[in-house]
Amino acid sequence: MTSIAVKAPADFHVHLRQGEFSKLVTPHVKKGGFILAYVMPNLKPPVTTTEQALAYKAELQKIDPNVEYLMTLYLSPDLTPDEVRKAKKAGIAGVKSYPRGVTTNSDGGIESYEIYYPVFEAMEQEDIVLNLHGEIPSDADTNVCVLNAEPAFLPHLRKIHERFPKLRIVLEHATTRAAVEAVKTCGPTVACTITAHHIALTVDDWAGQAWNFCKPVAKYPDDRQALREVIKSGHPRFFLGSDSAPHPPHTKSTATPTQSCAAGVYTSPILLPLVAHLLESFGALDRLEGFVSTFGRSFYKRELLGGNAAQIPTIVLKRVEGGELIKEGWSEGEQKVIPFWSGKKIDWVIDEKPIR
Ligand SMILES: NC(=O)N[C@@H](CC(=O)O)C(=O)O
Numbered sequence: 001m002t003s004i005a006v007k008a009p010a011d012f013h014v015h016l017r018q019g020e021f022s023k024l025v026t027p028h029v030k031k032g033g034f035i036l037a038y039v040m041p042n043l044k045p046p047v048t049t050t051e052q053a054l055a056y057k058a059e060l061q062k063i064d065p066n067v068e069y070l071m072t073l074y075l076s077p078d079l080t081p082d083e084v085r086k087a088k089k090a091g092i093a094g095v096k097s098y099p100r101g102v103t104t105n106s107d108g109g110i111e112s113y114e115i116y117y118p119v120f121e122a123m124e125q126e127d128i129v130l131n132l133h134g135e136i137p138s139d140a141d142t143n144v145c146v147l148n149a150e151p152a153f154l155p156h157l158r159k160i161h162e163r164f165p166k167l168r169i170v171l172e173h174a175t176t177r178a179a180v181e182a183v184k185t186c187g188p189t190v191a192c193t194i195t196a197h198h199i200a201l202t203v204d205d206w207a208g209q210a211w212n213f214c215k216p217v218a219k220y221p222d223d224r225q226a227l228r229e230v231i232k233s234g235h236p237r238f239f240l241g242s243d244s245a246p247h248p249p250h251t252k253s254t255a256t257p258t259q260s261c262a263a264g265v266y267t268s269p270i271l272l273p274l275v276a277h278l279l280e281s282f283g284a285l286d287r288l289e290g291f292v293s294t295f296g297r298s299f300y301k302r303e304l305l306g307g308n309a310a311q312i313p314t315i316v317l318k319r320v321e322g323g324e325l326i327k328e329g330w331s332e333g334e335q336k337v338i339p340f341w342s343g344k345k346i347d348w349v350i351d352e353k354p355i356r
Pocket residue numbers: 015042103104133213214215216243245246263264265
């Protein structure tokens with residue numbers, strides 16, 4: 001195969017940041033082949049109200065109007081059932097839960113799920129999606145660390161799903177076989193995003209390599225295998241959410257003995273070619289459109305159906321013999337960002353002028 005057409009690619013988990021940094025990274029969604037971005041709310045301060053989310057959306061639209069932005073709120077005590085109803089009317093798509101302290105800007109994250117049951121009830125009624133960062137905080141007393149934080153979280157997923165069976169829930173950026181199996185056994189209201197980097201990496205790739213470090217961390221080879229298998233099987237409740245998380249280079253690469261490096265892997269500007277390259281590497285290229293577009297769109301009720309099929313935006317990838325080098329980085333003024341696999345070659349690029 002030398003070219004592939006993908007209809008309406010949608011990234012169901014992306015960090016677009018704020019201020020000048022946002023101006024650099026937001027256009028990279030389109031650059032990477034995507035026309036829909038499901039935007040994370042972990043800004044400083046976090047996006048906790050409908051008003052803030054709409055103001056943030058307006059900023060993103062000003063930077064790049066060519067992408068559809070689906071906005072989320074940050075689960076915190078500020079979020080009330082009334083605010084959920086207001087959010088629904090304003091078109092907010094989801095609420096993201098970060099357990100306290102597990103990742104970037106999660107100091108205001110949650111400590112217990114039960115206190116949010118009235119909020120979940122309103123979300124279930126209003127059909128707003130709950131996006132779960134599925135890790136529990138590390139705790140030496142209970143032997144929890146980054147390697148088992150995700151399996152240890154799964155009982156919470158099951159409990160919330162049992163209590164609110166109609167609430168649509170997405171377990172974000174799954175990294176383990178246990179998570180894949182847990183989501184499979186849940187009902188049709190529970191889905192799961194998988195990142196590009198987690199189908200490439202294992203523990204060995206981030207131990208000693210800050211650029212591959214993100215939360216949740218990549219796990220064992222067998223866990224990666226489970227992610228690949230479920231994508232290859234074409235399971236419709238498993239789809240792409242890149243968790244593309246840019247950080248200024250100095251926060252990734254110049255950690256000191258007392259300061260750890262920022263968590264996050266940046267894939268936006270190369271995303272669709274990268275996913276095609278990875279899926280092809282394990283024989284799942286035929287699942288590309290399902291994984292990066294139709295499955296997620298169907299779960300989120302954002303299908304592009306009917307009308308004239310020719311009007312659906314289509315991105316064409318072409319194969320590059322010998323591979324295409326991933327750029328060293330992008331910069332604008334003082335802002336700079338370095339992508340995942342910078343300096344490595346991948347086999348696909350976006351065809352800017354496809355012959356139709
Ligand atoms: N994935 C990451 O490692 N980091 C994300 C936060 C998150 O989604 O955990 C970020 O905002 O940098």
